[in-house]
Amino acid sequence: MNIYKALWQNALMYILYFIILFITGTIGYVIIEDYTALEALFMTTITLSTVGYSETKPLHDAGRIFTILCRPKIG
Numbered sequence: 595m596n597i598y599k600a601l602w603q604n605a606l607m608y609i610l611y612f613i614i615l616f617i618t619g620t621i622g623y624v625i626i627e628d629y630t631a632l633e634a635l636f637m638t639t640i641t642l643s644t645v646g647y648s649e650t651k652p653l654h655d656a657g658r659i660f661t662i663l664c665r666p667k668i669g
Contacts, residue, residue: 612642615642615664616638616642618664619634619637619638619641620634620635620638622634622660623637623638623657626656626657626660627657627660629650629651633650633651636650637650642664
C-alpha cells in the first residue's frame with residue numbers, strides 16, 4: 595500500500611503545481627498586460643498546454659518575458 599500512497603502524493607504535488615501555475619499565469623497577464631480574467635486564463639492555458647494558438651492581443655516586451663518564464667519545466 596505504501597507505493598499507492600507515494601503515487602497519490604506525487605500526483606497531488608503535480609496537480610497543485612499546475613494549479614499554482616494557472617493562478618500565477620492568469621494574475622500575471624492581468625497585471626502585466628491588462629487582460630481581462632478570461633483573456634488571461636486563455637493565454638495561460640495556451641501557454642502551459644504548448645498549443646501556441648495565438649495571443650488574444652499583441653504582447654508587450656514585459657508580457658513576452660513573462661510568457662517565457664511562465665512555461666512549465668518538467669522532466
